[in-house]
Amino acid sequence: MTTDQPTVATEEIRESPSLVRSLVRGALTAKGRGGDLSTRRLVRRGVQVDRGHLADYQRLVGAAGGDVLPHAYPHLLGFPLAAKIMSDKDFPLPMPGLVHVENATTVHRTLTADQAYDVTVWAESLRPHTKGRLVDLVTLVEVDGEAVWQETSTYLQRGAGQADAPRGAAAPGIPAGDPCARWRLADDLGRRYAAVSGDVNPIHLHPLTARAMGFPRAIAHGMWTGARTIAALGPQSTGPSRSHVWFRKPVLLPTTVDLVVDRSGSAQVAALRATKDPETIHLVATLEA
Template sequence: MELREVASTPALGPLFARAALTQRGRGGALPAHGLLLAAVQVDRAHLLDYQHLCRFAGGDVLPHTYPHVLGFPLQVALMAGRDFPLPLPGLVHLENRITVHRRLTADDRLDVTVHAADLRPHAKGQLVDLVTEVDVDGERVWEGRSTYLRRGRGDANAVAPQSSPPMPQGPPAGVLRLPEGLGRAYAAVSGDVNPIHLHALSAKAMGFPRAIAHGMWTAARTLATLGPEASEPSTSEVWFRKPVLLPSTVELVVDDSGSRTVVGLRSGREGVREHLVLTLDVEAGA
C-alpha cells in the first residue's frame, strides 16, 4: 500500500468543519493509500495529561489506548479526504480492538500508520475499519482497529459482526462520575473536537439531547481500572452500545471469572442502559 507521510499531526477542527460542510460521501472504494506519521516523539506533558484524564498511572509507560490518540488525527484526515466513500459526519464508532505487542514507553520513537480496510455491508448500513499500526524501528509494537458504522440502507443478509460477550451482572465494582466538561477536556487532549462531545448546544445541533462522552475515553477509563497489566502485551476489544450523556454517573461491572476479563459500563435504574462491554486478554509470559 502506498503510504503518504504527513509532516505533523493534522489539526482536526478544520477537518471536521470541512467535512460537515462539504462531504456527502461519494461511494465507491476505500482510498488505496494510508497515512504515515513518522518518528513520533511522545510529549511527556501530553502523556501525563492523558494519563490523568483517563486515570492511568502517571509515568513513562504508554497506556494501552494511548497510541490510538496519536493515530486518531490520521484516521480523521483519511475519513475527511475527498476519496473516502462514506461521509465523516454521522459515522458511529461501533467497536474497537487493540493489541499491545510490547510495553511502550515515552522513549520509543513511534511510526504511526493508518489505513482504511474492509468496507462491508451491515444490517443497518455499512461498516468500515480504520486500522492504526505503530512500529518502533520496524518492529510492530501496537495495532488498533476502529470499526465505524455508516447508518443507511442496510443489507439484512450481511454477515453479523462478532457479538460481544454478555454484559457482566451483579453489583457495581465502581461508579464513574463523568462531569459536564469531560468532552471538552478529552477533546483538548485527543484533538477530537467533534461537536457532539463539546457542549449540549453543539450536540443538540447534531441531534443529541446533550453532549456525549468520547467512546475512547470511556474505553480508556474502563481499562485504567484494570491496572498496569493492560500496558503489557495484551488485547482489548470494546463494543460501544448507547452513548454516555454528559454529565452522568455510570456503573462499572466486572467479571474476571474467566480467562479474560469482561467489564461493562451501565447506568439507569437497575443498570438497564448499557454503554459498553470491554474484554481484556493479557498475554501470559510474552
C-alpha cells in the first residue's frame, strides 16, 4: 500500500520581495489564520552579493572584512523570501507577534562574494509547544546544485500551550567566569541593522514604536546579537561549521552586554549577558567547526 505524499510546488521569484510590503501585508491579514502549512517553496536563482552591502554588514557585526561571507550573512539573502511566506494568507500563524526563539546554521564550505547563489526557502514542522506553537523557516543556499549553507529559524506563536509538547534540543549550560568581551550598544543599533538587513520591524527602530508593541524601549535584532556572538568566536565560523543559537531575553537599547565563552569542549559555548545584571541571559550559542 502506498501513501500519497503532498506535492511540493516551487515558485521562482526573480526580484527580492519587499520586506516592508511583507510586514504590512502580514499585519493586515493576521486575523483568521489557521490550517496546515503550505508545502510551497520560494526560490531565487543567481543571487549576487553586493560587496558594499557585505562590508557594511561585516563592520556592524564585528566580522573580518574581505570577500568571505560571515557565518550568518546568507540569512539576509533568504529572509525576504521567508518574510513573504509568513505574510501570505496560506501561512497558518499570524506574522505579528511571532518570536524568533532559535536559529541553527550549517556552513558546508567557505562562501565568497564572487559566486552566484540559488536561495530556496520553505516552512515546515508546525508543532505544539508548552507556550504556544512553533514553526521552522528553512533557508537552503546552493551553488550549481550543491548545498553550501543551510539555516533553520524557529518561531514561536505565543498562546495556549500543550504541557506534554515534545521539547527540542536543549541549550547548554551558561559559561561561568569573567567576560572576554564587553559591548556598549547604542540606542540606534536597531536602526543601523535595519538599514543593512531590511528588517524594519517597529520593535527595533524607536522607543515609541517599540512601546506600541509592548516593549519599554527598542530592542536589538536577534539576528544581530547572534551574528555578533558567532563572529566573536573566531574565523573558523566562516569555514565548515555548525552553530545553534537560543534567544532568551530581548536586548533593550541602549545597554551594555558581556560575552562569556567556554572553549574547553569540542564545541565552543557562548552566552551574552547583561553587564549590570549577569543573571539576565540574552542568548546562548554553540559553534562547532
